[in-house]
Amino acid sequence: MSARYHPAVHSNLLSILLLLSAAVVTVALARRFKLPSMLAYLTIGIALGPHGLALLTESAEVDGFAEFGVVFLMFSIGLEFSLKRLHAMRALVFGLGPAQMALTTLGTGLVTALAYDQGWRSGLVVGLAVAMSSTAIVARMLSESFELHSRSGRQTMGVLLFQDLAVAPCLILLPALAAAGDDLLRSLAVAAAEAVAVLALLIWLGQKLLGRIFDVVANIRSNELLVLTTLWIVVGLSFLTARSGLSLALGAFVGGMLISETVYRHHVEADIRPFRDILLGLFFVTVGMMLDIAYVFANAHKLALAVILLIGGKALVMLLITRVAKTPLVASLRTAAQLAQAGEFGLVLIELAYQLQLIGVSAFQITLSAMLLSMFIAPFLIARAARLSGDMGRGDWSHKAAVVHNIAVHSLELGQHVVICGYGRTGERTAEFLAMEGIPFIALDVDPQRIAEARQQGINVVFGNADRPEVLQAAGIARARAVVVSYPDAHSAERVLRIVRATRPQIPIVVRTADDRDVARLKSAGATEVFPEVLESSLLIAAETLVQAGIPMQQAILHVRAARAARYASLRDFYAMTKK
Secondary structure: OOOOOOHHHHHHHHHHHHHHHHHHHHHHHHHHOOOOHHHHHHHHHHHHOOOOOOOOOOOHHHHHHHHHHHHHHHHHHHHHOOHHHHHHOHHHHOOHHHHHHHHHHHHHHHHHHHHOOOOHHHHHHHHHHHHOOOHHHHHHHHHHOOOOOOHHHHHHHHHHHHHHHHHHHHHHHHHHHHHOOOOHHHHHHHHHHHHHHHHHHHHHHHHHHHHHHHHHHHHHOOHHHHHHHHHHHHHHHHHHHHHOOOOHHHHHHHHHHHHOOOOOHHHHHHHHHHHHHHHHHHHHHHHHHOOOHHHHHHOHHHHHHHHHHHHHHHHHHHHHHHHHOOOOHHHHHHHHHHOOOOOHHHHHHHHHHHHOOOOOHHHHHHHHHHHHHHHHHHHHHHHHHHHHHOOHHHOOOOOHHHHHHHHHHHHOOOOOOEEEEOOOHHHHHHHHHHHHOOOOEEEEEOOHHHHHHHHHOOOOEEEOOOOOHHHHHHOOOOOOOEEEEOOOOHHHHHHHHHHHHHHOOOOOEEEEEOOHHHHHHHHHHOOOEEEEHHHHHHHHHHHHHHHHOOOOHHHHHHHHHHHHHHHHHHHHHHHHHHHO
């Protein structure tokens, strides 16, 4: 049977091929320069969309898939929703969060309604959209730079968590605004009552059924069936909320929230991530396709003013709020920089508002353009603010003296001790061995919970970032006999190495790294020895395989020793050559 030529099918395949090719290249570039993938997808939509090169066109099918990207994003947010986490951060979430949302919405709404001659409904929806910041951009940057537990990091994450929670009410509010007649309050009250009734019913039924459903599926021991069940729940709850006059994303959020209370939360999150990332990427492509480049250039002066107002206004709001909350100036400035951009949920809201005809074409294009530009600027602004502040502990100049003093107190009586940089699994095991031999040590870490747990056990662990000279000096680096660097990030480990070597050129430094790709660089930076976890685990697995295959244990151990001798000897040769 010969294959028939279908022009429409081949055209669609060509569009898909073009989209995938562009995605591969741009996402690879984004990863290379440590930028969020979201910016790559937005760039594709802008460049290849109908207002760019016109190589991609909008269609109902593409829009449908893109909408499910938002659905899965809201499902993921629901999975992250934890009552324990919310309770632990309640002061930040329900203190800074509502203040930021209210002031930003009010300020943006007034500018939109007055300066851009829009009605109050347009001002409100634009204000709500602009008030959102990018969890995807900010959380990743804070995590990669170990700033999540700094003062500014905790404040930023508290505000972002409240914004995530505020999305659900916004998804209810916008359709009610669009459908409201003269009696707005009555329409909003009816919409809120319907939403509460539907969500209460879903949550009540979900708490009774979801756990049992997953128990049955888990007993079958089929990963495929577990994924299918998760997809069924996401789509099913989204369908129910949509049929009730609410949004698809709201049902997905409820589903994620219910599953987060079960033991299957992490497994489900890992299974759903590929669907979420790909579909969400498609959503960002469609957002980029809506941007009219010609309109932007024709109104460049308005856009420039909008970008300045958006970034400057959001930064000013957070600066004022945090200062009123008696946050030190440097931490306030960092928090302001971290939240001074639009976010992915803001894009969802502004697109929904445009579809509901709550804002006109002009306001939509200017707002969308300003939001996208602020998101492109955000990584550079956050990194620049971090470099300019140069604070300690990735967060607080004001805490510098207190932190250094605390470290100095815990190292005052130590001599010929070991400084452990990073008290994760490697640092903890190292500390255990040192304690067995009666060798004194001090461990530095930035995770408050990990530090508290260690201190309860009487272990000498204190808060501090070891890539600051003041911290290492306070830890007694001048009196130490050795240093252990167990950071998961090779860049942070390299910074610690260079600081230690500048102070103690001959002190032994043992470094742990994830794999052997960074070994040469860390040796060049001054490591006495580098132990790649990949090599060590592979040797142990190989030795155990030999034993299970019938080879005597002693012979297997000899193979491991030989491999270690060959590998680490070659590294010592490399170190000797770099010293010449």
